[in-house]
Amino acid sequence: MKSKTKIEKQAERKKRPSLVETILLAKKNKAWQEVAGFLAAPRRNKVEINLEKIEEASKDGDIIVVPGKVLSQGDISKKIKIVAMSFSEKAREKLLKCKSEILTISEEIKKNPEAKGVQIIK
Numbered sequence: 788m789k790s791k792t793k794i795e796k797q798a799e800r801k802k803r804p805s806l807v808e809t810i811l812l813a814k815k816n817k818a819w820q821e822v823a824g825f826l827a828a829p830r831r832n833k834v835e836i837n838l839e840k841i842e843e844a845s846k847d848g849d850i851i852v853v854p855g856k857v858l859s860q861g862d863i864s865k866k867i868k869i870v871a872m873s874f875s876e877k878a879r880e881k882l883l884k885c886k887s888e889i890l891t892i893s894e895e896i897k898k899n900p901e902a903k904g905v906q907i908i909k
Contacts, residue, residue: 789824797827809872809893818902822892825854825909826872834909836871838863838878844908850899852892852907863887870895870905 789797791814798810806826813823825834836853839861845851852870859877868888882889890898899905 788821789827791820794820794823794827797829801827805893806872809891809896812893812896816896816900816902818900818905819896821907822852822854826892836908837861838881841867841869841908845906850895850905852895852905854892854907854909857882 794810794814798807798814801807801810810823810826813819813826834853834855835858836855837858837860841851841853841857842861842863842865845865845867847865848867849865850868850870853872855872857869857871857874857878859875859881863881863885866886868890869882870890870892872892874882874889879889
């Protein structure tokens with residue numbers, strides 16, 4: 788896990804205000820510090836996960852955190868809560884169609900600061 792100082796230095800280089808806000812919010816909570824480390828990493832290390840990988844790694848009622856973008860390849864048959872920085876349009880449609888809940892990382896940190904029941908997929 789990255790130190791808070793390293794996360795902060797990497798966050799200073801980011802241009803997107805929503806990303807910087809999310810990194811700083813996650814950095815403050817020990818439970819979310821791993822997610823902050825992924826978000827602060829260089830762009831070439833960006834996390835992009837397809838729905839099929841989320842389907843394999845989850846079961847009904849799980850809270851899945853993707854420290855990056857959710858892409859639409861594959862299908863979801865379970866009712867889960869997916870938390871990510873962003874979603875492709877098709878992935879968003881598929882998730883809403885199967886009644887899954889979609890949240891941004893900053894919204895989930897505010898609702899669940901202790902990260903109870905959270906599974907990080909990277």
